[in-house]
Amino acid sequence: MKPWVDKKLIPIMPALGCCLIGVSFLMSQLKVNPSACDFLAGIGCAWVGMGVVGILIKRMRPAYAKQREINKRDERNMQISEKSGSIAFLVSSFSFSVLAFVFLVLDYELACVLALCAMAVHIASFFIALFCYRRKL
């Protein structure tokens, strides 16, 4: 099983980040919600940073980069991540339901609906992944 951030993704991350920064600049020119522009610019900057650091590590410290790659693909690390992920899934499902209930008590209808939608997406993604893996494995 391959890790989510594959080594092929690192070299294109700065380019993707620059694209996001460009989109956020265009959106700000079109007078779109400034918070959304800032959000996109922030993600773009983070991707540029991650990509540049990834490339620098690969060039300047190849042994460390190789060790990082081994650690990423290490089966024990992957099993630990999977187990942690399953616990995180339960905790976040519970958090979403608590959040929806709190918003309901506070009479924030829109926020409550959004929290329920997020919870639905969260659970639906679990069942889609379950269905796909049952077919695949």
Next chain:
Amino acid sequence: MKNRLEELRKQRGVTQEELAEILEVSRQTIGSLENGRYSPSIILAFKIARFFKMRIEEIFIYEEDPK
């Protein structure tokens, strides 16, 4: 599941770091395997057996849980 990994590794004078590098796993995985805290996948078990030129069942000893 018990294993003879530590014994065999020491017999051959290989460090955990070297074995980890050869098997392309982390050093912590080798440590966990030796302590019996972690059971390897079948692929890793084959890699280990191939490295020591032995059969899997000569390295890993399966024990059923007492009922």
